[in-house]
Amino acid sequence: MTLRIDKLKRRDLRKLLRIESVVFPEPWSPEVFNSELALRKGRLYRGAWDGEEMAGYIGFMIVDDEAHMTTIATAPAYQRTGVATTMIVDGIRTLRADGVKHLSLEVAVNNEPAQALYRRFGFAPVAVRKNYYPVTGQDALVMWVYDVDSETYAERLVELAATGVPAEGGHPT
């Protein structure tokens, strides 16, 4: 499989929302995605495609030299094949090129698969936000990774990319 990484467009939302509704206990509404995609600045949203099939998607909010991962999901049929790894590598390379140095995210305390993925990228927990998720009442871990602009981190990205899926589009490697 070779993935095509592309900017998310409004016309992708039908496929995206189908994935969103099955992988998240508290899915974002179409309105949230529409307003995020409508923002011209301060956001990076990309999809990973296997032909016409959407394999996954990822989003970041960017403020100065910091970025926050707002969402990431892999379609169930594609999970555990390296899709999320490939999307994060591509996202961080793109953000580095735009001057981003540090990254944060929130993840449910019981979401071990996602936490394992984030640890591979050097994210470490720095705080707990109590009752962060309104429907499940779950607490969230706040995780950060610093200095992704360093040469050492670039080397880490090369190693991580090798564990992902070959991809075209997105950030040039």
Ligand SMILES: CC(C)(COP(=O)(O)OP(=O)(O)OC[C@H]1O[C@@H](n2cnc3c(N)ncnc32)[C@H](O)[C@@H]1OP(=O)(O)O)[C@@H](O)C(=O)NCCC(=O)NCCS
């Ligand atoms: C978390 C998620 C995005 C991972 O996507 P993915 O494409 O399956 O991830 P990858 O194949 O790139 O996995 C890379 C590594 O992450 C870890 N990982 C991923 N899924 C895992 C799982 N179910 N259990 C344990 N570790 C897991 C492993 O270390 C894995 O490497 P390995 O397969 O060589 O062991 C996916 O499970 C998902 O969409 N979950 C539902 C949505 C979600 O929870 N998003 C995160 C919100 S904070």
